[in-house]
Amino acid sequence: MTTAQVKKPYLLADRKNHPEDTVVTVGTGDGCEPVKIGGGNFQIMAGPCSVESDEQITEIAAAVAAAGAGIIRGGAYKPRTSPYTFQGLGEEGLELLLKVKKLTKKPIISEIMGLSHIEEYSHVDIFQVGARNMQNYELLKALGRQEKPVLIKRGISATLRELLLSAEYVLAEGNKNVILCERGIRTYDHYTRNTLDLSAVPILKEMTHLPVIVDPSHATGRAELVAPMSLAAVAAGADGLMIEVHSNPEAALSDALQAIKPEEFAKLAAQIEAIRPFAYHK
C-alpha cells in the first residue's frame, strides 16, 4: 500500500477503485424469490421491530408483501439498552421468520448480535449489523467470511468514513455483498429520537459503489414522520428503505411509537412508487 492509500483506506469500498454501482442479490433457497438492490434497483424492507408471535408476524408480513415490500424485516434477538426489557423470541423468532419467508416467498433480514448466532441465522437472507455493533470488529470479520449480504447500520455518532471502514472490514475478508444504512445520528435535538442525516445519501453514493438505504423509523422514532422522511429519502437518491410496520403499534413489545400500520404502509408504498421517477440521480 502506498501512503496515499493509507490516508484513505477504504480501498474496496471506494468508488474510485470500482466506478460502477454494486448490485446486491438477496435471497437464495427456502423457495424465496431473489431480489436485487443497488444500481437502479430499489427495495423496501418492511415488517415489525420484533417478531412477537406467529399471528403477528404472519399478518404483518403478508400485508407488507402485498403492498410492495421486497424484503421482510423482523427481530429475533434484540439489542436492548436495558438487560431487563424484552430481548426477543430468539430461536422461536427465527423459526417464525422462516415460516413467513416460505409463505410470502420474500427474503428475510434480521439483526445479528454476535459471533455466537451466525449458524443459527442460516435461513436469514441479510445479516443486519445494528448501530451499536458497527465497530464490533470481531463480528464484522466473521460476517466477511460468510457469503450472504450484510447490511451495516451507521453507528449513532459514526462519520461516513468510519461507516465505510466498517464495510471495509467485511469486504476485506471476501464478502462483497454489503449494503449501507443511514438511520439517524445523535445530536442535541431531541424532538426526534435521532437526526436523520439525508445528505449522507448523495455523499455516500459519491464515495462508494455500495447500495445505500435509509431507515426513517429508527431515525425519527415517530410514526407520523415516517412518510415525509421516506419520500425525502427517495428524492435524495436512496436505493431502498427500511420501514417498521405493526398491526397494533400501541401494543408492540418494542419501538411502539415509530411503527406505522399496514394500511398506512400500503398508502406510503404507492406514494414512494409515484415519486421515484423524480428522484435525484447523478
Next chain:
Amino acid sequence: MTTAQVKKPYLLADRKNHPEDTVVTVGTGDGCEPVKIGGGNFQIMAGPCSVESDEQITEIAAAVAAAGAGIIRGGAYKPRTSPYTFQGLGEEGLELLLKVKKLTKKPIISEIMGLSHIEEYSHVDIFQVGARNMQNYELLKALGRQEKPVLIKRGISATLRELLLSAEYVLAEGNKNVILCERGIRTYDHYTRNTLDLSAVPILKEMTHLPVIVDPSHATGRAELVAPMSLAAVAAGADGLMIEVHSNPEAALSDALQAIKPEEFAKLAAQIEAIRPFAYHK
C-alpha cells in the same frame, strides 16, 4: 396566562391556536410583483451570497428570475466570522438590489445585521435574520414593529422550540409575517458544513402555521449537494427553498464552494417543479 401556557409559550406561533396555514405576501412598491408563500404557495429565493458588482447581481438576478425564482436574494451587509474578511458592499449593495428589483420585478430578500440598519432597508422586501442573530432579541423586537415579512433562520444549535420562541418575539410585537428557515445544525459530522435536519420541516409544520423553507446551500456548504437536498426538502413538504447561485462560483467573494451556476439552477428549478405534485402533505 395559565401554567399550561407558560410551559408551551409560543402562543401566537402555535398551530393549536391558529389551525390554518399563514400565507405571507412578499413585495410591495418599487414596481415589483407581489408573491405569496405558505398555504400551498411555494417560492424559490435565489441569488448570490453577496452582491459584488452591478454586472454580477444583474446577470444572476435576470437568470434566476427567468428560470423560476420568485424572490431575489443577495447580501449587502454580511455577517462574517472574521472582522478581516469581505463585509459586503453595504449601502451600494442595497442600491444595486433596488435596481435589480425594478429590472426583474421580483421582490428582494437581504440579511439585516442589527437595529441600526432598519431604515436603510426600506426597499428590501423581506428582512432576513441570520442564524447568528436568531436570539438577538433587541433586533427581533424591532423587526416585530415593522410591517414587512421577517425570515428567521434557525440558529446553528437551536431547538425547534427556541426557533418558534424567536418567531414569537416578532409576532408578539405585532408583525404577523414571519417565515421560518431550516439551514442545517452543527453536529460532529464535518463532511458538510452543517447537517441539514429535514425532519424539522414536517415537525415545524405540525407545531406552527408559519411557512417553513429550507436553505440547502448554507446547510451543506457544497454545490453538488444542493440538487439532491432541494428535491428532498420539497418531498418532505417545504414551502420554499433558498438557493445560492453565482455565475462564476470559483471567483465568489464569499461562500464560493456552495453556489451553483445559473444553468444548474435552471435545470434544478425544472426538477423541483416536476417533483412538487408528489411531495408530502398531511
Next chain:
Amino acid sequence: MTTAQVKKPYLLADRKNHPEDTVVTVGTGDGCEPVKIGGGNFQIMAGPCSVESDEQITEIAAAVAAAGAGIIRGGAYKPRTSPYTFQGLGEEGLELLLKVKKLTKKPIISEIMGLSHIEEYSHVDIFQVGARNMQNYELLKALGRQEKPVLIKRGISATLRELLLSAEYVLAEGNKNVILCERGIRTYDHYTRNTLDLSAVPILKEMTHLPVIVDPSHATGRAELVAPMSLAAVAAGADGLMIEVHSNPEAALSDALQAIKPEEFAKLAAQIEAIRPFAYHK
C-alpha cells in the same frame, strides 16, 4: 495581510503576536476598588442571575463580597428564550447594582443585550456579552469603541476559533480589555443543561493571551455540580470563575436550579483558595 494571516486571522488575540498574558483591570469610579484578572490574578464573579429587589441584591452582594468574590454579578436586562418570561428589572436593576457597588466597593458585571443600552450601562464595570450574542457583530463593534472591559461568553456551539474571532471584533476597534468565558456547549447529553468543556481552558490559554474564566453555574444548570466543576476549572488553570448565588434559590425569578446559597458559596470560596496553589500552569 499575508495568506498565512488570513488563515488564522485572530491577529490581535493570538498569543503568538503577544506572548505575555493580558492583565485586565476592572472597576473605576463610584468609589470601588479596582481588581485585576489574568497573568496570575484570579477573580471570582458572584451574585444572583437577576437583580430582583433591593433586599435581594444587597444581601447576596454583601455575603459574596465578604466571602471573597472580587466582582459582583447581577442581571438587569435578561435575554430570555421566551418573550413571556421575566425580562429583568431594567433601569431599576442598574440603579440597584450601582447602590450595591458603592456599598461593597466591588466592581459590577452585567449582561448587555444590544446597542441601545450602552449609555445606560455607564456604571457597570464589565460589559458581559452573552452566549446568544457572541456573533452579534453590531454589538461587538460598538463595545470595541468603549474603554471598559468586555467579557465574551462562548456561544452555545461556538468553536474556540469563532470565540477568538468574536474577541477580535472588539480588539480590532481598539478595546484591548477582553475576557473570555467558557460556559458549556450544547451536546446530545441532557443530564446537565450544557456540557462544560474544561479542556477549552488550557487550549485557549495556549491560543491567546486574554484571561479565561469558567461559569460552572450556566454550564451545568445544577447547583450540586457547581462545587466540583469550580474546583476542576481551577485545577485546569482558569483565571477566574463566575458563580450564581441566591439567598433563596427556590424562589429565584430565573435559573432557580443552578444557584448556590451564600453559605455554600463561602465554603466553596475557601476550597477554591486552598486548591489554587496546586492548579495547572505551564
Next chain:
Amino acid sequence: MTTAQVKKPYLLADRKNHPEDTVVTVGTGDGCEPVKIGGGNFQIMAGPCSVESDEQITEIAAAVAAAGAGIIRGGAYKPRTSPYTFQGLGEEGLELLLKVKKLTKKPIISEIMGLSHIEEYSHVDIFQVGARNMQNYELLKALGRQEKPVLIKRGISATLRELLLSAEYVLAEGNKNVILCERGIRTYDHYTRNTLDLSAVPILKEMTHLPVIVDPSHATGRAELVAPMSLAAVAAGADGLMIEVHSNPEAALSDALQAIKPEEFAKLAAQIEAIRPFAYHK
C-alpha cells in the same frame, strides 16, 4: 419488577439500592500485589497504547510503576477503525504483559475485543471494554460470568444512563467488579479528539456506587492536555486515571500524539498526589 423499577432499571448499579461505595480489588496470582479502587482508593493506570516489543513495554512499565502507577495498561489486540492499520501483537503482546506483571508486581489491564478472546486473557487482571463495544451485549454478558474486574469505557455518544445500563448487563450476570471510565464524547468541537465531559464524574458518583475513572489521553488526543485534564479530573472527584505513556511517542505504532513521556508522567504523578487532598468529595 414494578413500573418504577422499569423506568430506572439499573437496579444493581443504582446508588439508591447500594449506598456505600463499591471497592474493587484488582490483581490476583502471578505474584502481583493486589490494589484497590473506589471508596477513597485512588489508582493510576498507565502504560503504552499498544504493546510493541519486549524492550518497549518493559521500559515503560518499570518507569510508570516506579513513578506511582498502581496498574499497568497495554493493548494486545487493538480495535482499529481501519482494517489495514496495526492491529496489535496479539498473543505475543499478552505474553509480554504477563512478563511485565511478574517484573513490576503490578496488575495488568488490557482491552478485550470479543467473546473469542476471553480464555486467552487469563493473566490479564482487568478486562477493558472499549468505547466501541460499550453496547456489545454478547461480550458484556460473557464478562458478567467472569470473576475478574471489568472496566467499561463510555461509548463515544453514550448517555450516562446507557453507560450504567451496560454496567448492569455485567452486574446482572453476577460479576460485581465493574469500574466506569469517562473518556470524552463526540461533539462538533474538533480541537480535541473528543470532548472530555468531567461533569460526568460527580454525576455518576451520585447515580452509582461503582468507581469512576477518567482517561484524559483518549479524551483529548493531545499530550499537552493530559496534565491539566488529569488535575481537573482529580479535583472533580475521580477515583483514578488512565494515562498513556510512551518512551518515544513520535515512534508509537498507535495514538502517537497523545502519549506523554515517562519523565512527564513522573512529574504529573507527583502533582496528582499533591492536589488529591483538595479534591471535591461529598
